Amino acid sequence: MAKLPILEFPDPRLRTVAKPVESVDDALRERIADMFETMYAAPGIGLAATQVNYHRRLLVLDISEDHSQPLVFINPEILERDGSQVYQEGCLSVPGIFADVTRYNRIRVRALDRDGQSFELEADGLLAVCIQHEIDHLDGKVFVDYLSPLKRDLVRKKLAKQRKLAGEDAA
Numbered sequence: 001m002a003k004l005p006i007l008e009f010p011d012p013r014l015r016t017v018a019k020p021v022e023s024v025d026d027a028l029r030e031r032i033a034d035m036f037e038t039m040y041a042a043p044g045i046g047l048a049a050t051q052v053n054y055h056r057r058l059l060v061l062d063i064s065e066d067h068s069q070p071l072v073f074i075n076p077e078i079l080e081r082d083g084s085q086v087y088q089e090g091c092l093s094v095p096g097i098f099a100d101v102t103r104y105n106r107i108r109v110r111a112l113d114r115d116g117q118s119f120e121l122e123a124d125g126l127l128a129v130c131i132q133h134e135i136d137h138l139d140g141k142v143f144v145d146y147l148s149p150l151k152r153d154l155v156r157k158k159l160a161k162q163r164k165l166a167g168e169d170a171a
């Protein structure tokens with residue numbers, strides 16, 4: 001397994017629309033293992049393939065505190081959506097930034113698992129937020145897109161400043 005570098009906003013590669021996964025094979029399962037390692041190390045609760053510069057429709061999630069509920073979604077599709085909720089979201093591609101986003105409260109998703117088997121899952125609360133957030137990544141969207149242009153600009157400036165400080169530390 002290997003930890004993968006995570007793309008950071010406003011990297012234009014985060015705008016890529018991911019293509020469907022064509023075959024669920026050992027190479028893909030190795031990539032899935034790398035994505036879990038990367039997500040847990042960050043640490044984070046969700047990671048889309050887009051964020052590690054792999055542009056296929058694949059995401060991993062684990063909202064448990066002890067890494068006990070790993071979930072893999074390959075070619076996920078939202079079948080039903082209902083209600084709304086506001087959650088303060090963060091993102092490994094937008095480090096240190098948190099903002100309220102309104103999303104559907106309950107969704108029904110169909111996807112393939114790591115063995116290529118189709119499954120359906122009904123999710124609400126945080127799990128529903130995470131799935132919607134990660135599917136957005138596969139469509140080239142980042143959660144800060146839901147903010148006003150002014151706020152998004154502030155995020156961009158804050159990240160540039162953080163990166164500059166980090167660069168100075170490294171020097």
Ligand code: ZN
Pocket residue numbers: 090091092093133134137143
């Ligand atoms: Zn994200």
